[in-house]
Amino acid sequence: MGQVRCVLDWLPPWLAKWKREAIRDHQRYNSKFEQMFSSAKDASGRKNNLASGICATVLKPGARHNLSDHELAWLAATLFTAGYETSSNTLTWSMYFMILFPEIQARAQEQLDQVVGKSRLPTFADAKHLPYIWAIIKEMLRWRPPLPIGIPHATVADDYYEGYFIPKNSIVIPNIWSINRDPEGYDDRIEDFYPERYLDCDGNLKDALDEGHFAFGFGHRSCVGRHVANNTLFVDIATILWAMKIEPVKDAHGKSIVPSIDDERTDGITLHPPNCQFTCTPRFDEVDMILQQARDDILKSMRYLQE
Numbered sequence: 001m002g003q004v005r006c007v008l009d010w011l012p013p014w015l016a017k018w019k020r021e022a023i024r025d026h027q028r029y030n031s032k033f034e035q036m037f038s039s040a041k042d043a044s045g046r047k048n049n050l051a052s053g054i055c056a057t058v059l060k061p062g063a064r065h066n067l068s069d070h071e072l073a074w075l076a077a078t079l080f081t082a083g084y085e086t087s088s089n090t091l092t093w094s095m096y097f098m099i100l101f102p103e104i105q106a107r108a109q110e111q112l113d114q115v116v117g118k119s120r121l122p123t124f125a126d127a128k129h130l131p132y133i134w135a136i137i138k139e140m141l142r143w144r145p146p147l148p149i150g151i152p153h154a155t156v157a158d159d160y161y162e163g164y165f166i167p168k169n170s171i172v173i174p175n176i177w178s179i180n181r182d183p184e185g186y187d188d189r190i191e192d193f194y195p196e197r198y199l200d201c202d203g204n205l206k207d208a209l210d211e212g213h214f215a216f217g218f219g220h221r222s223c224v225g226r227h228v229a230n231n232t233l234f235v236d237i238a239t240i241l242w243a244m245k246i247e248p249v250k251d252a253h254g255k256s257i258v259p260s261i262d263d264e265r266t267d268g269i270t271l272h273p274p275n276c277q278f279t280c281t282p283r284f285d286e287v288d289m290i291l292q293q294a295r296d297d298i299l300k301s302m303r304y305l306q307e
């Protein structure tokens with residue numbers, strides 16, 4: 001609030017409740033982040049740097065760049081918070097889309113059955129053979145970007161854009177929602193959820209290198225985690241759809257309950273899907289055993305790291 005309404009920024013904290021709350025929150029987060037980072041650092045030292053995780057990952061390059069523990073704690077926390085909310089939000093949207101568009105779910109599962117089969121989980125090695133999963137991810141991030149108005153930025157110098165004067169220190173809010181619906185950039189089914197827009201007539205991605213949307217922002221400060229995000233979404237969504245049929249719950253008369261897209265919610269800058277309930281049913285007999293095996297392998301490797 002203080003940033004957007006500049007006059008209010010001059011008020012001292014004792015007159016401005018939001019400033020007192022910001023100072024209190026900063027102290028709270030600071031001690032939490034420093035405490036979490038220091039225990040991860042201790043654990044990492046005990047295990048001869050075998051530990052995985054964000055804190056362990058920033059330690060080595062942090063030393064090279066002379067970053068203090070305070071800076072490293074905030075770096076790890078920034079990566080975690082920026083990546084967690086956006087990625088988990090997109091995954092939640094993906095569950096909602098699968099009950100809203102059962103024919104899209106079925107088409108994705110048909111491709112998974114052809115490429116992966118039923119005796120193993122999908123892996124990153126399957127990525128280039130599963131264009132329909134990528135098309136779904138692109139369309140999810142185009143149609144319902146988790147941050148529809150991005151992150152506000154400030155201009156550092158006077159500027160002009162298409163004849164408009166933008167004075168130095170202006171706050172600029174990117175309208176990602178609208179850019180993702182630019183009639184010049186997309187075909188005439190702009191308001192539809194239509195993953196096929198990214199595919200050619202053979203079902204391959206028209207342009208694998210083009211993101212196809214602006215959900216990650218643009219320019220110098222665009223999302224640094226976009227590749228982690230895309231790859232995480234790929235392996236998560238491919239695994240979920242390989243393993244389960246996702247269906248809406250039914251009412252007492254056997255009618256599916258699918259909340260309207262108009263019931264989507266926002267908490268300020270993040271867009272959330274409507275509250276919905278769904279069932280997940282294994283698609284074939286081997287699913288349970290293969291998932292348990294994968295879980296055991298992960299737990300075993302985590303125990304190895306903790307020893």
Ligand code: HEM
Pocket residue numbers: 078079080082083084086087090145146147150151153215216217218219220221222223224225226228229
């Ligand atoms: C679906 C997932 C994600 C979406 C939609 C998303 C979206 C965004 C957007 C819109 C911005 C602001 C860009 C701008 O100001 O122009 C941003 C910044 C950022 N994102 Fe992501 N993000 C996602 C996942 C991640 C992940 C997984 C990480 C970390 C591993 C991450 C780390 C960051 C960081 C550190 C910034 C600040 C970059 C800067 O200011 O220079 N994001 N993200």
